[in-house]
Amino acid sequence: MNHPSGSSKRILVVEDEPRLAAVLCDYLKAAGYETERVADGLQVMETFHRWHPDLVLLDLMLPGVDGVDLCRALRTDSDVPVIMVTARVTEVDRLLGLEVGADDYICKPFSPREVVARVGTVLRRYRHGAVTAPKGLQIDEDGCRAALHGRWLDLTPVEFRLLRTLAGAPGRVWSRDQLMNHLYTDHRIVTDRTVDSHVKNLRRKLGEAGAEGDTIASIYGVGYRFDLE
Numbered sequence: 001m002n003h004p005s006g007s008s009k010r011i012l013v014v015e016d017e018p019r020l021a022a023v024l025c026d027y028l029k030a031a032g033y034e035t036e037r038v039a040d041g042l043q044v045m046e047t048f049h050r051w052h053p054d055l056v057l058l059d060l061m062l063p064g065v066d067g068v069d070l071c072r073a074l075r076t077d078s079d080v081p082v083i084m085v086t087a088r089v090t091e092v093d094r095l096l097g098l099e100v101g102a103d104d105y106i107c108k109p110f111s112p113r114e115v116v117a118r119v120g121t122v123l124r125r126y127r128h129g130a131v132t133a134p135k136g137l138q139i140d141e142d143g144c145r146a147a148l149h150g151r152w153l154d155l156t157p158v159e160f161r162l163l164r165t166l167a168g169a170p171g172r173v174w175s176r177d178q179l180m181n182h183l184y185t186d187h188r189i190v191t192d193r194t195v196d197s198h199v200k201n202l203r204r205k206l207g208e209a210g211a212e213g214d215t216i217a218s219i220y221g222v223g224y225r226f227d228l229e
Contacts, residue, residue, distance in 0.1 A: 008034045009123055012053035014044055014070070015085070016062050024057065027112040028119065041065030045073055053080065055123055057115070058102075060086035068100055075101035081122045085110075103172050125171045136210075137228060139164055148209040158183050159202050166216060166226035175223040199224055 011028050015021040016039045025035040038047050042064035048056070056074065060067035071082055082101065087108040103122050106115060138147040144160050146153050146167075155163065165182040166174065176195045183198070199216055206215045206228070215228045 008032055009055065010034045010036065010051065010053040011119060012036050012038065012044075012048060012051065012056045014038045014041075014056060014062065014067070015059045016040070017059075023112050024115060027116050031116045031120070033119070039063075041067070041070055044070050048074065048078075048080075055119060056080060056082045057119065058082055058084055060084055060088060071100045071102055081125075083115075083118060083122060085115075103169075105173070122171055137167055139167065148206060148211060151209045153205050153209055155202070155205065158198055159205070162198050162202055166224065167228070170226050170228065173219050173222050173225045179223065 009032075011033045013021055013024050013028070013035055015024065015037070018039070021037050021039065025037060028035050036047060036051050036053065038044050039062075041062035044058075044062075044065070058067045058070060062070070065073075067084060067086075071084065074080065074082060081103040084102040084105040085108065086105060104118055106118060136149045138150075140146065141164075144157065146155060146160060146163055153163075161183050162179065165179060179195050183195070203214070203216050211228060213227070215226065217225045217227050219225055
């Protein structure tokens with residue numbers, strides 16, 4: 001980012017409903033963030049490159065250019081986190097937003113406090129433009145093995161790839177199809193239940209190594225999210 005270190009995190013609010021945008025900005029400012037509002041999709045990229053936000057809160061339905069195309073454009077030259085906001089709650093729309101590189105999504109109607117909380121959660125996972133590694137987890141790429149709190153996990157090759165994928169983007173929601181593409185390099189045909197089975201085994205092994213809570217959260221109708229802190 002080009003703004004001074006130590007300054008407030010900047011949130012670009014891309015929302016064409018004036019009252020909703022104003023409420024979101026008010027709540028974000030009260031939480032200590034700087035905000036900039038954009039209502040037209042055609043103005044987003046110019047504002048993004050001029051203002052250098054730390055996170056983009058991006059509505060899916062916008063005049064000019066829609067949120068999906070904007071998310072793709074942002075991802076071509078930036079890894080700044082993006083939270084998609086949508087009133088269209090079908091599975092396709094949710095997955096579409098995540099598959100173009102969004103880090104999270106929020107469905108309307110929502111509580112402004114929930115939005116502030118989700119912004120904080122996503123930002124905490126990013127440090128200096130990169131996703132931070134989950135605490136206590138060590139991944140040895142050359143040895144195709146992983147350890148938690150110094151204890152090596154007894155993982156199959158597929159489980160290792162699953163952990164590497166999920167842990168590489170903590171907080172991101174992955175669809176089963178996306179995980180399949182990362183787990184199998186030979187393009188074999190597998191079912192959703194196969195992915196679910198690998199996730200179940202990986203959860204168990206992480207728990208046996210001392211992980212607390214549900215390290216791999218199931219997101220209903222979408223997929224999985226890695227939540228190890």
